[in-house]
Amino acid sequence: MTEPLPWLAPHRDSPVVGRVIVPGSKSLTNRALVLAAVADGPSTLRRALGSRDTSLMIGALTALGAEVTRDGLEWTVRPLDTGRTGAVAVDCGLAGTVMRFVPALAALGRARVTFDGDERARERPMATTIGSLRRLGVEVDDRGAGSLPFTVHGQGGVRGGRLEIDASASSQFVSALLLAAPRFVEGLDLHHTGDTLPSAPHIAMTVAQLRDRGVVVHDDVTRWRVEPGPVAATDLEIEPDLSNAGVFVAAALVTAGEVTVRHWPAATDQAGDAWRTITEAFGGTAHREGDDVVFTGPDRLAGVDLDLRDVGELAPVVAAVAAFADRPSTLRGIAHLRGHETDRLAALATEINRLGGDVSETPDGLEIRPRPLHGDVVRTYHDHRMAHAAVVLALRVPDVFVENVVTTVKTYPNFAPVWERLVTA
Numbered sequence: 001m002t003e004p005l006p007w008l009a010p011h012r013d014s015p016v017v018g019r020v021i022v023p024g025s026k027s028l029t030n031r032a033l034v035l036a037a038v039a040d041g042p043s044t045l046r047r048a049l050g051s052r053d054t055s056l057m058i059g060a061l062t063a064l065g066a067e068v069t070r071d072g073l074e075w076t077v078r079p080l081d082t083g084r085t086g087a088v089a090v091d092c093g094l095a096g097t098v099m100r101f102v103p104a105l106a107a108l109g110r111a112r113v114t115f116d117g118d119e120r121a122r123e124r125p126m127a128t129t130i131g132s133l134r135r136l137g138v139e140v141d142d143r144g145a146g147s148l149p150f151t152v153h154g155q156g157g158v159r160g161g162r163l164e165i166d167a168s169a170s171s172q173f174v175s176a177l178l179l180a181a182p183r184f185v186e187g188l189d190l191h192h193t194g195d196t197l198p199s200a201p202h203i204a205m206t207v208a209q210l211r212d213r214g215v216v217v218h219d220d221v222t223r224w225r226v227e228p229g230p231v232a233a234t235d236l237e238i239e240p241d242l243s244n245a246g247v248f249v250a251a252a253l254v255t256a257g258e259v260t261v262r263h264w265p266a267a268t269d270q271a272g273d274a275w276r277t278i279t280e281a282f283g284g285t286a287h288r289e290g291d292d293v294v295f296t297g298p299d300r301l302a303g304v305d306l307d308l309r310d311v312g313e314l315a316p317v318v319a320a321v322a323a324f325a326d327r328p329s330t331l332r333g334i335a336h337l338r339g340h341e342t343d344r345l346a347a348l349a350t351e352i353n354r355l356g357g358d359v360s361e362t363p364d365g366l367e368i369r370p371r372p373l374h375g376d377v378v379r380t381y382h383d384h385r386m387a388h389a390a391v392v393l394a395l396r397v398p399d400v401f402v403e404n405v406v407t408t409v410k411t412y413p414n415f416a417p418v419w420e421r422l423v424t425a
């Protein structure tokens with residue numbers, strides 16, 4: 001695919017003031033699609049996210065015999081057909097939710113399902129998915145590589161039972177098994193045995209979504225027990241993506257501006273809800289006005305010391321904001337970002353330093369020492385959140401060109417025009 005020329009992203013010397021509505025949550029949309037695919041009847045999703053990651057999920061579930069019809073903002077999902085046989089190919093793109101969640105569903109059916117994805121997808125951690133399926137008795141052929149591409153040879157079901165896994169590289173290894181587990185004959189008694197567990201809110205979201213559909217789940221920090229049983233079909237409205245809202249919050253933070261994010265849920269399991277406390281750590285304010293949350297940037301941005309283990313996907317934009325603080329910042333607890341869409345720790349240090357910054361990698365995060373920055377082309381490594389970080393840098397630094405901003409389509413169609421409209425208004 002040819003990439004467009006780097007984009008001279010908007011620069012601004014005055015406060016950004018405006019209101020945005022962000023599209024639906026990737027994590028909620030892809031969980032809703034998966035759970036609808038194993039449900040006991042057709043489900044309806046409203047205001048779901050239409051983006052590359054969710055289209056890939058629809059493609060994958062359709063390949064397994066589910067049916068998804070989209071009528072504007074209303075999608076109807078008919079469950080998958082576990083009787084389907086033959087060979088099937090699933091393109092995971094660069095979507096962690098597709099490459100981790102769908103193999104366990106493939107094990108419920110009888111087809112030979114081959115998973116592959118973008119070049120970088122072949123480097124993302126997958127050994128826990130492959131190993132856990134094998135220990136559940138599922139035949140997986142990965143040519144010994146422990147990564148994509150691999151083939152799941154469905155045998156028409158999974159017995160389930162007790163399983164120990166190391167999910168320290170990604171919470172998605174846990175979520176994937178929990179989502180399929182109600183359909184295992186014995187359910188699942190899953191234990192995480194690794195030293196750390198990233199992205200706890202994403203696992204809590206998985207558990208909550210299962211319970212909302214009538215599944216019995218017992219959870220206790222590193223152990224989850226899912227009872228076998230039906231997954232109720234639902235009619236569900238998807239919340240806006242609060243992680244993607246972060247780039248607009250950052251616009252308020254770095255320009256002493258005021259940005260209102262519309263329809264911010266009052267209670268949510270989304271990692272992005274942490275933007276309210278992160279804003280306060282930087283010295284800004286976040287307050288609710290009815291259905292919305294208003295974010296205000298401080299006159300002087302404070303440096304931060306943040307453990308982002310639970311909310312690692314926010315780190316790229318947090319790092320870009322920290323580059324403009326009044327003192328150094330430390331971001332910790334995010335070693336697993338090395339296995340995301342790109343090695344985000346290396347990418348953030350390289351790109352902020354390319355503009356004259358002073359960022360170094362630590363074993364589990366970044367040290368960011370603010371310096372005067374200058375223009376250049378910021379690379380985005382096919383990573384939507386690197387593109388978000390880049391436009392935040394451009395907002396405060398003249399002549400910053402952002403390579404391949406269209407990569408944001410992974411989770412946010414039409415991002416650049418929305419950003420341009422907000423920050424140039």
Ligand SMILES: O=C(O)C1=C[C@@H](OP(=O)(O)O)[C@@H](O)[C@H](O)C1
Nearest residue numbers: 027170171172198199202312313
């Ligand atoms: O389950 C999910 O929807 C996600 C879990 C997290 O993955 P990791 O635990 O691999 O960071 C998060 O970073 C990713 O963007 C989405």
Ligand SMILES: C=C(OP(=O)(O)O)C(=O)O
Nearest residue numbers: 094095096097313340385
């Ligand atoms: C890590 C991310 O995505 P994925 O679901 O592909 O892991 C992300 O969106 O920040």
